[in-house]
Amino acid sequence: MNTAIPLILAEPLPIAQRRSAPVEKREADKLAKRLRHQVGRAIADFGMIEDGDKVMVCLSGGKDSYTMLDVLLQLQKKAPVSFSITAVNLDQKQPGFPEHVLPDYLRSIGADFHIIEQDTYSVVSRVIPEGKTMCSLCSRLRRGALYTWAEEHGYTKIALGHHRDDMVNTFFLNLFFHARLSGMPPKLLSDDGKHVVIRPLAYVRESDIEAYAEARQFPIIPCNLCGSQENLQRKQVKKMLEQWEKDSPGRVETMARALGDIRPSQLADPKLFDFLSLGKHSDTALPDAHAWLSGGETPNDDD
Numbered sequence: 008m009n010t011a012i013p014l015i016l017a018e019p020l021p022i023a024q025r026r027s028a029p030v031e032k033r034e035a036d037k038l039a040k041r042l043r044h045q046v047g048r049a050i051a052d053f054g055m056i057e058d059g060d061k062v063m064v065c066l067s068g069g070k071d072s073y074t075m076l077d078v079l080l081q082l083q084k085k086a087p088v089s090f091s092i093t094a095v096n097l098d099q100k101q102p103g104f105p106e107h108v109l110p111d112y113l114r115s116i117g118a119d120f121h122i123i124e125q126d127t128y129s130v131v132s133r134v135i136p137e138g139k140t141m142c143s144l145c146s147r148l149r150r151g152a153l154y155t156w157a158e159e160h161g162y163t164k165i166a167l168g169h170h171r172d173d174m175v176n177t178f179f180l181n182l183f184f185h186a187r188l189s190g191m192p193p194k195l196l197s198d199d200g201k202h203v204v205i206r207p208l209a210y211v212r213e214s215d216i217e218a219y220a221e222a223r224q225f226p227i228i229p230c231n232l233c234g235s236q237e238n239l240q241r242k243q244v245k246k247m248l249e250q251w252e253k254d255s256p257g258r259v260e261t262m263a264r265a266l267g268d269i270r271p272s273q274l275a276d277p278k279l280f281d282f283l284s285l286g287k288h289s290d291t292a293l294p295d296a297h298a299w300l301s302g303g304e305t306p307n308d309d310d
Contacts, residue, residue, distance in 0.1 A: 168206075
């Protein structure tokens with residue numbers, strides 16, 4: 008007579024845990040879908056990618072660029088146009104930089120990539136006094152290296168990972184500290200006219216990127232290897248926006264929408280709107296400011 012051997016069964020998970028796993032997956036799927044929708048809409052709204060484009064995705068190892076690459080690769084599979092994607096990272100030879108992390112990750116997902124090796128860190132360290140912020144010069148050198156690589160290898164679009172919050176932050180940074188209404192456009196032509204730069208995350212919230220990066224478990228490389236401090240002015244603006252959002256949830260989204268609804272006739276830039284012709288009664292030339300300021304003076308006015 009065969010004796011049945013009792014099977015040792017695992018203890019069932021508590022009900023709360025059994026429920027939380029599907030819920031977390033549903034939320035992650037919803038977030039991924041939202042990001043694909045927002046990135047796809049930005050690409051369409053601003054004509055970011057065309058058939059036959061060679062897109063160079065600038066990958067730093069931070070949450071933003073990882074998310075941008077991941078979503079673009081997903082969209083590429085079902086895109087209405089054919090385009091290539093190459094992830095490009097600039098190894099600036101910062102001490103302690105984990106140079107294996109990005110290549111290992113990119114190979115694991117089967118992505119085309121290239122690592123540019125250029126010791127810009129030594130240049131910045133030599134030029135910038137100790138204790139001063141390195142970010143501005145470092146950014147210029149990095150941009151120059153990436154633009155040069157793009158030109159040499161025929162890339163038609165350069166994709167950067169700036170998101171919606173970056174765009175709003177830059178607008179206020181320019182407003183408060185540079186006295187101009189300008190920001191960070193979703194698409195631009197470089198100053199030399201050689202490169203089209205796109206920002207596919209233009210509609211995406213930073214908080215969504217943080218949640219997505221955590222869900223996808225990207226191997227994030229910290230951005231503090233050089234020991235420099237974040238730009239103080241940008242930090243002030245970011246703190247202000249965070250407080251505004253805390254006091255009035257949705258305010259940053261409202262401001263982001265405002266960047267796409269510019270009305271020159273309700274501002275004060277005569278280069279954007281022809282105020283001189285507005286309500287003008289005749290073809291006679293209008294007197295300029297000098298005429299208005301000096302027109303009523305007489306020789307005795309200074310006595």
